[in-house]
Amino acid sequence: xSTLTISHLRKTYGPYTAVxxxxxxxxxxxxxxxxxxxxxGKTTTFKCMLDLAQASSGSVLFNxxxxxxxxxxxxxxVPERSVLYDWMTVGEHVxxxxxxxxxxxxxxxxxxxxxxxxxxxxxxxxxxxxxxxATMVALAIARRADLLILDExxxxxxxxxxRHVLNLIINESARGAxxxxxxxxxxxxxxxxxxxxxxxxxxxxxxxxxDDLKAGRKIVEAIFPSESFSLxxxxxxxxxxxxxxxxxxxxxxxxxxxNEFVTRLEALGGAGxxxxxxxxxxxxxxxxxxxxxxxxxxxGAAK
Amino acid sequence: MPVVLTVDPRSGVPIYLQVIEQVKRSVALGILAAGEQLPTxxxxxxxxxxxxxxxxxxxxxxxxxxxxxxxxxxxxxVKSNGVADTTKSAARDVARDAFDAAIREAKSIxxxxxxxxxxxxxxxxxxxxxxx
Numbered sequence: 001x002s003t004l005t006i007s008h009l010r011k012t013y014g015p016y017t018a019v020x021x022x023x024x025x026x027x028x029x030x031x032x033x034x035x036x037x038x039x040x041g042k043t044t045t046f047k048c049m050l051d052l053a054q055a056s057s058g059s060v061l062f063n064x065x066x067x068x069x070x071x072x073x074x075x076x077x078v079p080e081r082s083v084l085y086d087w088m089t090v091g092e093h094v095x096x097x098x099x100x101x102x103x104x105x106x107x108x109x110x111x112x113x114x115x116x117x118x119x120x121x122x123x124x125x126x127x128x129x130x131x132x133x134a135t136m137v138a139l140a141i142a143r144r145a146d147l148l149i150l151d152e153x154x155x156x157x158x159x160x161x162x163r164h165v166l167n168l169i170i171n172e173s174a175r176g177a178x179x180x181x182x183x184x185x186x187x188x189x190x191x192x193x194x195x196x197x198x199x200x201x202x203x204x205x206x207x208x209x210x211d212d213l214k215a216g217r218k219i220v221e222a223i224f225p226s227e228s229f230s231l232x233x234x235x236x237x238x239x240x241x242x243x244x245x246x247x248x249x250x251x252x253x254x255x256x257x258x259n260e261f262v263t264r265l266e267a268l269g270g271a272g273x274x275x276x277x278x279x280x281x282x283x284x285x286x287x288x289x290x291x292x293x294x295x296x297x298x299x300g301a302a303k
Numbered sequence: 304m305p306v307v308l309t310v311d312p313r314s315g316v317p318i319y320l321q322v323i324e325q326v327k328r329s330v331a332l333g334i335l336a337a338g339e340q341l342p343t344x345x346x347x348x349x350x351x352x353x354x355x356x357x358x359x360x361x362x363x364x365x366x367x368x369x370x371x372x373x374x375x376x377x378x379x380x381v382k383s384n385g386v387a388d389t390t391k392s393a394a395r396d397v398a399r400d401a402f403d404a405a406i407r408e409a410k411s412i413x414x415x416x417x418x419x420x421x422x423x424x425x426x427x428x429x430x431x432x433x434x435x
Binding site for chain 2: 174187192211214276
């Protein structure tokens with residue numbers, strides 16, 4: 001059992017609200033992706049989940065109970081920044097984990113580190129950023145935890161090792177563990193995650209299953225004979241999440257049956273009406289405020 | 304024989320629907336034979352690097368559609384009774400989706416029913432020459 005329930009979580013730092021009234025649930029065995037521009041509150045949320053930051057209000061329940069020290073045996077956490085000790089070798093980190101956690105699988109960690117091409121005799125300070133991430137991921141996977149909280153677990157890794165980390169996440173889920181992870185690489189979240197939450201400036205902008213979000217959100221586009229077309233009865237429809245009108249073209253982001261809007265736009269004289277599928281990146285960009293989204297995607301692509 | 308499936312996670316089409324479509328297509332084309340075993344949920348998830356629950360959801364729907372059957376502990380298999388039916392209905396599903404997309408496209412660029420009927424008739428006579 002490893003269900004995570006977050007209710008009305010709020011975290012403020014002085015006048016700054018990092019996380020505002022956040023509620024969602026991560027079901028047992030689920031791979032859950034946490035998305036959001038930089039500064040959206042992802043890392044703060046992770047820290048509050050683990051009691052590394054004291055929530056200002058709200059609660060995080062693990063299997064229905066507040067986090068107790070005994071639960072830490074079953075939770076593995078990979079923080080965004082390296083927590084490896086520079087002066088210690090990778091092997092010494094392995095030994096430290098082995099002593100700390102009864103379920104730690106020494107054989108598995110040796111295999112994982114070898115797969116990443118990491119020499120256990122190396123000091124942490126000699127590892128690249130990506131190899132530090134890989135080391136922390138390997139240590140976390142070898143814990144055989146019930147719940148894995150991974151803050152940017154593919155950060156700094158090359159595409160081959162990124163794919164390897166995704167498959168490790170999938171493998172953890174297949175053996176029944178619950179995984180919650182964040183990434184700026186939306187394509188990775190789209191592959192590995194069953195459910196996602198999008199944070200925007202500390203607020204929950206979107207939450208749900210990736211399949212449902214894709215199935216339930218379509219763009220319906222139409223071209224009208226002149227620029228002075230009327231959208232009577234459509235513009236005010238609550239199921240239109242967004243309406244972009246430019247010259248003779250109208251694009252609707254609909255959260256309902258797209259076919260209905262095709263019929264209605266055609267009835268109003270729209271031609272060339274078509275339905276456009278949205279991928280997770282499109283859905284993400286529509287969910288967050290435009291300025292943040294642009295900045296984030298540029299930075300995410302550069303990583 | 305290993306099953307060759309590919310998915311495009313960046314597509315707007317939900318991944319489980321892509322898996323369903325590809326398994327049906329493989330059955331229709333005979334790439335997957337009656338009684339043949341499908342990869343386990345975990346194996347297919349790892350092969351495609353997609354979520355295991357997504358694969359499980361696709362398998363559940365394929366089972367409901369009568370394309371595969373799952374026996375606990377043994378795995379999932381292409382249904383052996385009524386292979387012809389399964390193959391035919393799988394082929395129909397694949398073709399229906401293709402027709403739907405083509406006709407929606409034709410309509411959206413302004414063609415009427417008469418034009419579409421003519422095009423479909425032309426298409427049929429192009430591909431079924433020996434039966435006409």
